Amino acid sequence: ETGVTQTPRHLVMGMTNKKSLKCEQHLGHNAMYWYKQSAKKPLELMFVYSLEERVENNSVPSRFSPECPNSSHLFLHLHTLQPEDSALYLCASSQALTAPTGELFFGEGSRLTVL
Amino acid sequence: KQEVTQIPAALSVPEGENLVLNCSFTDSAIYNLQWFRQDPGKGLTSLLLIQSSQREQTSGRLNASLDKSSGRSTLYIAASQPGDSATYLCAVTYNAGNMLTFGGGTRLMVKP
Numbered sequence: 001e002t003g004v005t006q007t008p009r010h011l012v013m014g015m016t017n018k019k020s021l022k023c024e025q026h027l028g029h030n031a032m033y034w035y036k037q038s039a040k041k042p043l044e045l046m047f048v049y050s051l052e053e054r055v056e057n058n059s060v061p062s063r064f065s066p067e068c069p070n071s072s073h074l075f076l077h078l079h080t081l082q083p084e085d086s087a088l089y090l091c092a093s094s095q096a097l098t099a100p101t102g103e104l105f106f107g108e109g110s111r112l113t114v115l
Numbered sequence: 116k117q118e119v120t121q122i123p124a125a126l127s128v129p130e131g132e133n134l135v136l137n138c139s140f141t142d143s144a145i146y147n148l149q150w151f152r153q154d155p156g157k158g159l160t161s162l163l164l165i166q167s168s169q170r171e172q173t174s175g176r177l178n179a180s181l182d183k184s185s186g187r188s189t190l191y192i193a194a195s196q197p198g199d200s201a202t203y204l205c206a207v208t209y210n211a212g213n214m215l216t217f218g219g220g221t222r223l224m225v226k227p
Binding site: 002004006033040041042043045048056088090092103104105106107108109111 | 119149151156157158159160161164204206214215216217218219220
């Protein structure tokens with residue numbers, strides 16, 4: 001148990017659906033992250049939030065829309081996805097964006113399949 | 116472009132063997148380096164974190180070293196066990212922010 005909880009763990013959706021992934025951290029951290037892990041590719045950073053403000057957006061398509069209503073919760077809203085968006089989506093948190101220790105804590109991930 | 120490479124991509128060893136996993140990075144101006152473990156279908160578990168000023172970190176049977184000048188880190192696992200079977204990921208931070216650049220991972224299988 002890392003203190004970072006992601007729901008749902010598995011999600012199957014059609015290309016016309018709208019769904020959301022949720023991440024919640026119970027560590028009192030101020031920075032949260034979305035990573036994408038596709039088969040045979042390194043983890044890719046998608047979004048970074050620090051104190052509820054987005055500080056990084058790595059050229060992610062607009063069909064992925066993040067939301068950070070407070071420092072404990074992070075959402076990834078999904079709409080009109082493509083089959084190539086099927087992947088494991090990992091949420092992580094850290095004490096701060098520039099914490100001295102720089103340690104990240106990851107959730108278990110949400111396995112997304114787009115049909 | 117900053118890249119992190121892990122070789123080999125997969126490794127199979129008999130139980131009890133000592134082994135070394137390799138990680139290399141193209142830009143030596145790193146802030147820190149982390150080793151993670153990932154079990155199939157699961158998230159990442161942080162194993163060791165080495166700050167740029169450090170040369171190595173140890174936790175139980177694990178020892179991670181860092182050589183910034185050569186752009187390399189190694190993860191040494193002593194007396195491997197079947198429970199060590201997992202994918203091991205190396206990740207580097209290039210500035211004071213915690214935005215990691217990951218390697219592709221090494222998939223380790225320890226056979227009983």
